[in-house]
Every structure is written in C-alpha cells, then in structure tokens.
Amino acid sequence: MPDTASVKTGALKRLIGPVIGPVIDPVAFDFWAAKVNPLLSWERPLARVVARQVAARDSVTLVLKPNRHVPPVQAGQHVPVTVEVDGVRLTRSYSPSSVGGKRGKGCLAITVKRIPGGRVSSHLCQNVRVGDVLELGEAFGEMTLRPEVPRWLYIAAGSGITPLMSLLRAQAAGQSRADVTLLYWARTRADLCFLDELRHLDSHQPGVRVHIILTREAALLPGEHSGRPDAALLTQLVPDLAERRVYACGTGGFVDSLRTLLADQVAGFDAEAFTLPERAAVAGAPVQVTLRRSGRVLDIPAGEALLPALEARGIHPKHGCRMGICNSCACDRISGTSENLNTGATQTEPGVVRICISAARSDMTLDL
Amino acid sequence: MTALPPSISSRAARKSLSRERLSREQVEQFGAELDALRERTLADIGEQDARYIKRIYAAVRYTGALGRGLLFFGIFPPAWLLGTLLLGISKILENMELGHNVMHGQYDWMNDPRFDGKTYEWDIVGTGDNWRKTHNYSHHTYTNIKGMDDDVGYGVLRLFPEQRWRPFFLGQPLYAVIFALFFQWGVAIQDIRLGRYFAGRMTGAELREEFRPTGRKMRRQLLKDYVFFPLLAGPFFLPVLLGNLVANGLRNLWTFMIIFCGHFTANVEVFPKSIIKNETRGQWYLRQLRGSSNLTGSKLLHIMSGNLSHQIEHHLFPDIPARRYAEMSKEVRAICRRYGIFYNTGSLVSQFSQVIWRILRYSLPSKPVKLDGKMLMAD
Numbered sequence: 113m114p115d116t117a118s119v120k121t122g123a124l125k126r127l128i129g130p131v132i133g134p135v136i137d138p139v140a141f142d143f144w145a146a147k148v149n150p151l152l153s154w155e156r157p158l159a160r161v162v163a164r165q166v167a168a169r170d171s172v173t174l175v176l177k178p179n180r181h182v183p184p185v186q187a188g189q190h191v192p193v194t195v196e197v198d199g200v201r202l203t204r205s206y207s208p209s210s211v212g213g214k215r216g217k218g219c220l221a222i223t224v225k226r227i228p229g230g231r232v233s234s235h236l237c238q239n240v241r242v243g244d245v246l247e248l249g250e251a252f253g254e255m256t257l258r259p260e261v262p263r264w265l266y267i268a269a270g271s272g273i274t275p276l277m278s279l280l281r282a283q284a285a286g287q288s289r290a291d292v293t294l295l296y297w298a299r300t301r302a303d304l305c306f307l308d309e310l311r312h313l314d315s316h317q318p319g320v321r322v323h324i325i326l327t328r329e330a331a332l333l334p335g336e337h338s339g340r341p342d343a344a345l346l347t348q349l350v351p352d353l354a355e356r357r358v359y360a361c362g363t364g365g366f367v368d369s370l371r372t373l374l375a376d377q378v379a380g381f382d383a384e385a386f387t388l389p390e391r392a393a394v395a396g397a398p399v400q401v402t403l404r405r406s407g408r409v410l411d412i413p414a415g416e417a418l419l420p421a422l423e424a425r426g427i428h429p430k431h432g433c434r435m436g437i438c439n440s441c442a443c444d445r446i447s448g449t450s451e452n453l454n455t456g457a458t459q460t461e462p463g464v465v466r467i468c469i470s471a472a473r474s475d476m477t478l479d480l
Numbered sequence: 481m482t483a484l485p486p487s488i489s490s491r492a493a494r495k496s497l498s499r500e501r502l503s504r505e506q507v508e509q510f511g512a513e514l515d516a517l518r519e520r521t522l523a524d525i526g527e528q529d530a531r532y533i534k535r536i537y538a539a540v541r542y543t544g545a546l547g548r549g550l551l552f553f554g555i556f557p558p559a560w561l562l563g564t565l566l567l568g569i570s571k572i573l574e575n576m577e578l579g580h581n582v583m584h585g586q587y588d589w590m591n592d593p594r595f596d597g598k599t600y601e602w603d604i605v606g607t608g609d610n611w612r613k614t615h616n617y618s619h620h621t622y623t624n625i626k627g628m629d630d631d632v633g634y635g636v637l638r639l640f641p642e643q644r645w646r647p648f649f650l651g652q653p654l655y656a657v658i659f660a661l662f663f664q665w666g667v668a669i670q671d672i673r674l675g676r677y678f679a680g681r682m683t684g685a686e687l688r689e690e691f692r693p694t695g696r697k698m699r700r701q702l703l704k705d706y707v708f709f710p711l712l713a714g715p716f717f718l719p720v721l722l723g724n725l726v727a728n729g730l731r732n733l734w735t736f737m738i739i740f741c742g743h744f745t746a747n748v749e750v751f752p753k754s755i756i757k758n759e760t761r762g763q764w765y766l767r768q769l770r771g772s773s774n775l776t777g778s779k780l781l782h783i784m785s786g787n788l789s790h791q792i793e794h795h796l797f798p799d800i801p802a803r804r805y806a807e808m809s810k811e812v813r814a815i816c817r818r819y820g821i822f823y824n825t826g827s828l829v830s831q832f833s834q835v836i837w838r839i840l841r842y843s844l845p846s847k848p849v850k851l852d853g854k855m856l857m858a859d
Contacts, residue, residue, distance in 0.1 A: 139594050143541050199530025201591040432617030435764070437798055439585035440617050442598045455519060464588040464596070 157181040169302040185251040187282035192249030209278030225271040269297040269362030291319040392473040418467035436469035448476025501858040511762025544570035554719030568730035576786025606668035624771030663732040742791035745773040746834040752851040768795035774825035
C-alpha cells in the first residue's frame with residue numbers, strides 16, 4: 113500500500129507522464145524527488161525501513177514500507193533486496209511476509225540472518241536503521257499458497273524458516289483451516305526465529321503443529337527434539353507423512369537429504385535451497401555459459417577469455433580494443449564467477465564484466 | 481637500469497633524455513611498474529570514490545537548477561550573467577568529470593545504473609554510443625597513431641609536420657576557431673565520417689540510417705535548451721535562449737581547450753600504424769605517455785577539466801576513477817624520472833600557447849617528416 117505522498121505523485125505522473133515522459137530524465141527526477149520524500153521515484157521500486165527488531169541471535173526483522181513501484185509479492189516468494197555497502201550496490205534475496213495490523217498495513221517484513229563474512233546480511237543486521245531506504249526487485253519463487261492442498265508438511269532449517277513463516281502467517285490470516293505441520297531445525301534455541309509466534313500458532317491455530325528440532329543444544333526442554341533428519345524421527349513426529357505435501361527450505365545439503373528420504377513417501381515434494389557460491393572450476397574444465405538475450409547455451413573451457421571463445425563459436429559480441437581498456441565489450445554478468453585474466457582476481461558478485469579480458473570460472477549467465 | 485643523472489630537471493637534459501630510447505626490456509619493466517601502480521590503486525577504490533561521484537552528480541544538478549533558475553530573471557543583467565555562468569559550469573562538470581569518466585566505465589564497480597559506463601547518456605548533442613566508439617575505443621586504443629586515431633586533427637586540422645600539407649590547411653586558424661565554438665557538434669558527427677559520403681563510399685540512404693540516433697539526440701538537446709526552457713520563461717524567452725546558447729558555447733570552448741592541451745602540445749608525438757604490430761603492454765603504456773600532456777594547476781582546474789589535466793594518467797589508466805589521477809601522477813612522474821622518460825606537463829597558459837603555435841605553424845607548409853619505421857625502443 114503506497115503512502116499518501118506517492119499516491120499524489122502517482123496521480124500527477126499519470127496525468128503528465130504521457131506528455132513529459134519521453135523528455136524526463138528519471139535519474140534527475142529521482143534526485144529532486146528524494147529531497148521531498150526518499151520513497152519518491154519515477155520508476156524505481158523502493159522501500160523504507162519503518163521498524164527493526166532482533167528476531168534471534170544474529171537475526172533481525174526489518175519492516176519495510178514499499179512505494180508504488182514495488183510489484184506485488186505472494187506469500188512464500190523471495191524478493192531481491194539491494195543495498196549499498198562500501199559504495200557498491202549488492203543484491204540478495206529474502207522472503208518477506210506481509211505485516212498485519214493497522215500500522216503495518218501494506219508493509220513487508222524480512223528477517224535476515226547474519227552470515228559471517230556476508231556483506232549484505234551483515235549490513236542489514238548491523239547498519240540499517242529505521243528511516244533507511246532499500247531498493248527492491250521483482251518477487252520470484254514457486255512455493256506459494258495452494259488452497260487445494262489439504263495437508264501440508266513444512267520443513268525448515270535455519271533461515272529457511274522465512275518463506276514458510278510467510279505462508280503460515282498468510283494461512284492463519286486467511287482463517288483457512290489449513291492442516292500444517294512444521295518441522296523447524298536450528299542449531300540452538302537462541303537461533304530460533306519467530307518462537308513466540310510459532311508457539312502461539314501451535315496452541316491457538318487449529319490444524320497447526322510446530323516441532324522444534326535442535327542439533328547443538330546440550331539440554332532439551334520439553335517438546336524439543338534433537339537429531340538430523342532421518343526416517344525414524346520423521347515418522348515419529350509426522351505419523352500421517354504419506355498424506356502430506358512437503359515444502360522444504362534450507363541449505364543444499366539439508367534439502368538433498370530430505371528429498372532422498374521423503375520424495376517417495378509423501379504426497380508431493382517441493383524444496384528451495386540457499387545457493388552457495390560455486391567453487392571455481394579448474395582451468396580447462398568445461399563450464400556452461402548461458403547468453404540470456406539470445407538464449408544460447410555454450411560449453412566453454414574455464415579460464416579461456418570469453419570474447420575469443422564466443423567468437424570461435426560463431427557469436428560476435430560488441431567489442432573494441434581486446435585488451436581491457438576501452439570498455440566496449442562490457443556486459444552484465446548475471447550469475448557465475450569470472451576471472452580477470454590480467455590480474456587473476458575472481459568476481460562472483462553480479463556486475464559488469466569486460467569479456468575480452470575475462471574468463472568463466474563457473475557456469476555463467478551473461479546479458480548477451 | 482641506469483641511475484638518474486642529477487641534472488635531469490634542466491630543460492636541456494630532458495630533451496636529450498627524451499631522445500634516448502629505452503631497450504625492449506626496460507620498456508617492459510616500465511610497464512610492470514605501471515601495472516603495479518594500477519593494481520595498488522584499484523585495491524583501494526571504494527566508498528570514497530562512490531561518494532565523490534555522487535557529489536559531482538549533485539553539483540551538476542544544483543548548478544544546473546540554479547543557473548536555469550537565475551536565467552528566468554535574465555532580464556536583469558547580473559542574473560543573466562551569473563545564470564549563464566552557472567549553467568555553463570554545470571554542463572562542463574556533467575560532460576567532463578561526470579559523463580566522460582562514467583562512460584569509460586570508471587564507476588562500473590558500483591553496480592549503480594546511474595553510473596553505468598555502457599548506458600550513460602550525457603548533456604551534449606553527440607550520442608553516448610558514438611562517443612564510446614570514437615573515443616573509448618579508437619582514440620584510447622590507437623592514441624596518436626596517424627590514420628587510426630581520428631582525434632589527430634579531427635580530419636580538419638594539421639597539427640603535426642608528419643601530416644601532409646595541402647592548401648586547404650592555410651585556413652585552419654579560422655577552422656580551429658569555428659571548431660572550438662561548435663565543438664559539441666564536431667564530436668557528434670565525428671563517427672558519421674561525412675568524408676566517406678563525399679568520397680562516394682556511402683549512399684545517402686546509408687548516411688541517413690547512420691545519422692538517425694544522432695539526429696534524435698540533436699533534436700532532444702535543441703528542444704531542451706532552445707524551446708522548452710525558453711518557453712517556460714514566458715515573456716523572458718529571449719534571455720533564456722541566449723543564456724543557454726552562451727552556456728553551451730562556454731562549455732564548447734573550455735572542452736576544446738582542455739582536450740587540445742592533452743594531445744597537441746609541442747612535445748607530444750604521433751606514431752605510424754606499424755607501431756601497434758605486436759605491441760606489448762609496456763610499449764602501449766609508453767606510447768600513451770608520449771602521446772599525452774598534462775596541465776598543472778589548482779584542484780578546481782582538475783575538477784573542471786574532468787581530471788583531463790592529468791591526461792597522461794588518464795591514458796595510462798582510462799578505467800580508474802579520475803579523482804585518483806592526481807595521487808597517481810606523483811608515482812607516474814617518479815617512475816618516468818627513473819627511466820629517463822620525459823613527463824610532459826605545464827601550466828594551462830604554456831600548454832595552450834603551444835597548441836595555438838601548432839595550429840598556426842602547421843597551417844603553413846613545412847619540411848615533411850617521415851613517420852615510417854618510427855619505433856619506441858632502441859632495439
């Protein structure tokens with residue numbers, strides 16, 4: 113829900129947009145608009161932090177008020193959040209849940225767990241304050257509400273709880289009698305997010321059962337369990353396993369082991385795993401380079417300069433000096449690790465890459 | 481490497497040193513030292529550079545708004561004068577310290593679409609795309625190579641004895657003044673290369689097709705400065721129009737002067753095409769150095785010239801944020817001194833006088849100088 117100031121400019125823009133749109137400079141517009149209200153923008157989806165609270169050890173929940181350019185988000189989806197850290201804009205995805213209540217109407221809440229060495233999560237947990245403005249992107253993700261499914265098993269590990277929490281909240285708010293069992297894995301009790309809210313759902317929301325499983329806690333309290341996911345634990349906690357459809361979210365290893373255990377035992381299995389940076393491929397090993405615009409996928413040896421490698425495969429991207437100075441061949445690296453062949457430095461963060469002096473060091477997607 | 485003679489600072493010593501050529505090996509060592517300087521500087525690029533370019537952006541916006549605002553009261557001469565001056569400053573800052581540097585990709589590491597080198601569009605009649613081609617690629621890769629770098633005389637001026645004299649050049653003092661006044665238009669059509677059309681190597685249809693994006697940009701710029709803002713002023717249409725015209729003109733003269741001081745001072749050299757055959761990184765660095773010249777002056781001069789007052793450092797490191805050049809120039813100078821390479825710098829007055837001398841001198845016939853076989857190294 114946009115605030116009043118953006119409603120006004122929204123109407124103004126609809127009125128004058130078609131006339132001055134073609135001659136407006138959106139960057140200059142935003143420069144002046146931000147002096148009035150930091151959420152005002154010609155076209156950028158922005159959100160202001162309106163509340164901040166600690167959710168668990170190393171975890172912070174930020175409540176965000178979006179402007180009118182933020183596209184709608186469904187429960188369970190992820191949203192790219194862009195912040196500036198040390199002068200560099202960095203993007204990571206988080207699963208927001210909508211916030212209820214009068215004051216929070218239209219707001220989104222993201223819960224961020226700080227990862228040691230993680231630049232964005234550290235920034236969001238430690239530096240971001242109420243009043244700061246973040247840029248959001250378009251929501252993505254397939255694990256959304258499906259009212260036709262009668263029985264659910266949600267399985268979360270660590271911060272994998274966030275999209276599932278968003279679904280649980282949406283189901284609770286919708287008063288639907290969804291039958292959901294949640295298994296929530298964490299290392300210790302202090303790492304659990306949303307504990308009070310989950311306890312409340314477990315005792316007050318018909319159909320919702322919550323089980324907490326801790327892997328590194330010395331002494332367990334009543335109602336807590338321990339151990340890694342295995343068949344015995346799962347059948348003990350979820351006797352009607354076969355009738356439930358599974359949504360799981362956690363690290364790649366966690367999700368893989370669940371899939372092996374459960375895929376044939378349940379009524380359906382969907383999972384999302386956190387993506388970890390890929391390890392750099394050794395020189396010469398084939399990596400897959402995807403060209404987003406042309407849709408072509410090519411096998412190129414890791415460590416080989418991209419421009420000549422593409423040319424050898426009949427693709428002729430724009431280029432100039434072929435020695436890394438003129439920037440003509442600069443293109444966006446959407447994903448993957450590249451190596452600067454002049455310096456040997458590798459870069460994993462999405463950004464601009466000069467393909468004449470860069471090689472792929474992992475599977476990669478280029479904006480070509 | 482030979483030790484530095486104590487008399488290196490004297491003019492005569494510089495002259496003899498600049499003629500004494502380095503060995504192939506020395507050139508590579510020289511290049512390795514510059515590479516190290518490059519890596520050292522890149523490692524430190526970050527938040528303060530981001531803050532700087534955002535401040536420059538803000539300065540462009542504020543001076544521009546203030547200038548245009550004052551021009552609305554342009555019926556009062558002091559307001560007109562100050563408004564015109566501020567708008568001129570805004571355009572100079574935008575073209576030089578912001579646009580030119582951003583389009584080199586100096587701020588690409590910020591991942592900020594506002595400062596993205598491959599999409600930035602600047603406040604001049606030429607398109608960013610054409611500039612990226614003629615300047616970033618042709619000029620910076622083939623710096624001062626006759627026949628490859630269009631900036632050597634821009635096809636209308638004879639600035640080096642190595643260029644063949646034709647009677648046409650007798651008029652070049654006049655052409656230079658016109659070129660300076662209309663510099664942005666020269667930049668705009670540089671890539672169209674009308675010569676190809678007049679030589680019959682391009683059809684009218686091809687020319688029109690190639691001209692289309694530039695035509696669109698020209699129309700947009702003209703509408704903005706000579707229709708939209710003057711109309712906004714209502715009865716004060718004329719002072720606003722004149723103010724914008726003069727501001728654009730001031731920007732043209734200033735950029736012409738700075739750019740000509742960067743490559744056409746007395747001690748700058750031109751090179752034959754053969755020089756890029758198997759050119760190494762060290763040789764490329766050396767050619768950039770010998771084809772460029774700096775300006776000494778205040779911090780204000782450096783900012784207002786987009787740090788092209790450090791043309792040498794800009795040509796050695798075109799993709800490093802230009803605000804770093806002042807710092808780097810100390811080390812580049814020290815490296816040059818150690819290798820006995822002439823470092824071409826001087827005040828704006830001295831350097832621009834040399835440019836004017838070149839324009840006047842080479843409008844007249846001179847003993848032809850052969851470029852063939854010119855090499856950077858002794859062996």
